[in-house]
Amino acid sequence: MNVIKKILLAEDDPNLGEILSDYLELKGKFEVKLCADGEEAIRIFNREDFDLCILDVMMPKKDGFTLGKEIRKVNAKVPIIFATAKGMMEDKAEAFGLGGDDYITKPFRVEELLMRINALLKRVLLTDDQVQEKLPDSFEIGEYHFDYTSQQISRNGLAQKLSTKEAELLRMLCLKKNEVLTREEALLKIWHDDNYFNGRSMDVFLSKLRKYLRDDQKVEIVNVHGRGYKLLVS
């Protein structure tokens, strides 16, 4: 690909972090985001898209493994490299599965790290095309037909254009038809940040979607108090 890959680097030692960051940006032509602790890292991760994460295991506030698990909750496939002191990994390795991931023991040479990064990225690139866990982009909602990419719903041949956010939210609801879509999940995936104002903004969009869908009595977006929303088609 001709696109620059983005790497999230969580490393609490500023010196090492700076050196690694510089090296990867200059030599590996990556765009590197450096975070000093686990909490900052998860916040940044939810705001931007990354192609790979490098997590120091020993960090203040939130250790690398916890961070890794939280990242996995939101993103199932981004490759992760854990950097850890010798001997710390053996037991954990099993636990984490390490499906698409890797680990490297400190101290390591930067060339070694770069090699592993490239290896992981290449592997993702290979499997990416085959697996193509391609989510549907077209849905049936009662009498409505919803096409996500072209951002419109239609009923009886009449089309209604949707804005980007309207389409994204409706898509997430469709992907969980009859299940609960958590407010948190929608906010993190669409707004990239779960806070009060984005929540209110989302409420407005819910209201709009309900308006679009109200011509079919059998379609309903119901609230699950304190948790989220369900798209019901009876």
Added chain:
Amino acid sequence: MNVIKKILLAEDDPNLGEILSDYLELKGKFEVKLCADGEEAIRIFNREDFDLCILDVMMPKKDGFTLGKEIRKVNAKVPIIFATAKGMMEDKAEAFGLGGDDYITKPFRVEELLMRINALLKRVLLTDDQVQEKLPDSFEIGEYHFDYTSQQISRNGLAQKLSTKEAELLRMLCLKKNEVLTREEALLKIWHDDNYFNGRSMDVFLSKLRKYLRDDQKVEIVNVHGRGYKLLVS
């Protein structure tokens, strides 16, 4: 080598800069662009194509390493030579390895610099041919046929000439058919600078392209609010 190589020289000392520039143009038969600081350098770099960069590490406004990283983000392969005072490099040098780049400690003899330039350029010349990933220059967009090099689109035998920027923008959209082309990416690649006015200029071109493509209902350029555009063919 029948083409004159272009060198970007970032050096804040006007005397040294002038001497180097003159020497390289005279002795090395290069075309040299001299910049007095890092900010000027990155601006120039985004506007022109260079075969090699020589960056003084200590410069006002933006130091050589930062500049080097920014250059790497845009161009992954142009060789860089860092010029630095003795002792300053040793720690970084290790980190950066010497893969595609080089460094030289001040003070140095101009002959020494010329040697390194020629060495780097020769190395690039060797590896250059392999990369050559050729992108298509002709696209089908619904009923339209778009030829990038001849800068025209045609439908039902009727041709419509495009201006350079129109063609470049349409090409980028085609290369990402059904995916999002980020405003930022288009601006950096075509306008070489992402600012408000270039953004507005791009909007005007989007409007023109939509006009050219509006005879086929199935072709659409849809906006992804806050991100960019998708070229859709249904």
Added chain:
DNA sequence: CCCGAGTGTTAAAAATTGTTAAATGACGTT
């Protein structure tokens, strides 16, 4: 029943985008 947190709805404000026209710039011709 009362209260606070959570939700529904609407409207206004702010930001972004769409479109058209005028101003500027680039370039070859005379």
Added chain:
DNA sequence: AACGTCATTTAACAATTTTTAACACTCGGG
């Protein structure tokens, strides 16, 4: 140099999208 022509940028205004604000209502625990 003056001119015509075309490409591009800037300006102006319209329309759309998203966010924020305001107020009403609901839920569920004390």
